Amino acid sequence: MKNVLVINYSQTGQLSDVSAQVVVPLRAAGHSVHVETLVPETPFPWPWPIVDFVDAFPECVQLDAPPLNPLSISADRQFDLVILTYQVWYLAPALPMTAFLKSPEGKRLIHGKPVITLVACRNMWLSAQETMKQLIAEAGGLLRDHLVFTDQGHPLATFITTPRWVLTGKRNRFFGLPPAGVAPEEIRGASRFGRALADALNCDAEKSAAPMLTGLRAATVNPRLALSERAAHRAFKVWSKLIRFFGKRGQWRRRPMLLVFALYLITLVLTVVPLSLLLQWVFSPLLKPRLERLKAELELPSGSQEFNLEKYAQ
Numbered sequence: 001m002k003n004v005l006v007i008n009y010s011q012t013g014q015l016s017d018v019s020a021q022v023v024v025p026l027r028a029a030g031h032s033v034h035v036e037t038l039v040p041e042t043p044f045p046w047p048w049p050i051v052d053f054v055d056a057f058p059e060c061v062q063l064d065a066p067p068l069n070p071l072s073i074s075a076d077r078q079f080d081l082v083i084l085t086y087q088v089w090y091l092a093p094a095l096p097m098t099a100f101l102k103s104p105e106g107k108r109l110i111h112g113k114p115v116i117t118l119v120a121c122r123n124m125w126l127s128a129q130e131t132m133k134q135l136i137a138e139a140g141g142l143l144r145d146h147l148v149f150t151d152q153g154h155p156l157a158t159f160i161t162t163p164r165w166v167l168t169g170k171r172n173r174f175f176g177l178p179p180a181g182v183a184p185e186e187i188r189g190a191s192r193f194g195r196a197l198a199d200a201l202n203c204d205a206e207k208s209a210a211p212m213l214t215g216l217r218a219a220t221v222n223p224r225l226a227l228s229e230r231a232a233h234r235a236f237k238v239w240s241k242l243i244r245f246f247g248k249r250g251q252w253r254r255r256p257m258l259l260v261f262a263l264y265l266i267t268l269v270l271t272v273v274p275l276s277l278l279l280q281w282v283f284s285p286l287l288k289p290r291l292e293r294l295k296a297e298l299e300l301p302s303g304s305q306e307f308n309l310e311k312y313a314q
């Protein structure tokens, strides 16, 4: 029997539903799983009032997270494996996960431990995962696998459906666009990772350096989105520093800059993103080898291959 720690935080329960699907088969196989839900000292709102939503941007990008309430477990408790589940906020890990990974308790819990990351977000998780890798390494954790769940619907449709969900709480079908969030069958399908992980833990695979969850379509990257995301992340770093220069989170004096940023963001989504997708499509024969290399690299360590899907399907 192995001891597994799952770190969780979810505003709508979507991410908790995904992690629950992974946990059930682990417990059924006799492993002990502690799910620790992060609780920010001051809760984040849901749905998000527009001003609070934009005002959270600089601190998300600069990894300046407000504190959490104390954890329910001792930071010295020993686990065989840690699963970090998180959402993406502004191309960075959501603030509660950033707070956990930067806290002395979080660092102690993952120091020297194999770690699996699990993300559920709209579809832009690459920069956030780079940050997760860095924070995990700084804490002395050993990243072994990465599992990705993204919103249903075309990436362009989710530019409308996900913000609508976050700002109004409504996630239903809308003007022919699919519902917001991860599709229910994708969420149910997360149990395949729990079954495969239970097998891996049974034969001490967490002690080796290799990924444990390959062949299960763990992470699929659209390399075209990756290029737009990289450009946006670079711009976000500059904007977030600039806005913080005008004031702290919640202060009125930075609101005019936030408004300028919001207008920039809308313009970016309406012009640069579709234009960059169009240009990449036009030049796709030329870009193909580069995009294929990028895809393979970004899908590591668990990958998008499917050779184990049948074995671990329900």
Ligand SMILES: Cc1cc2nc3c(=O)[nH]c(=O)nc-3n(C[C@H](O)[C@H](O)[C@H](O)COP(=O)(O)O)c2cc1C
Pocket: 009, 010, 011, 012, 013, 014, 015, 016, 048, 053, 056, 087, 088, 089, 090, 091, 092, 120, 121, 122, 123, 124, 125, 162, 166
């Ligand atoms: C402030 C904020 C910023 C977000 N930024 C992104 C983003 O940059 N990329 C992305 O793919 N999803 C983004 N999302 C969507 C979330 O990753 C997530 O899918 C959604 O908040 C639901 O998660 P939950 O109910 O499990 O908390 C954002 C959500 C919020 C609240």
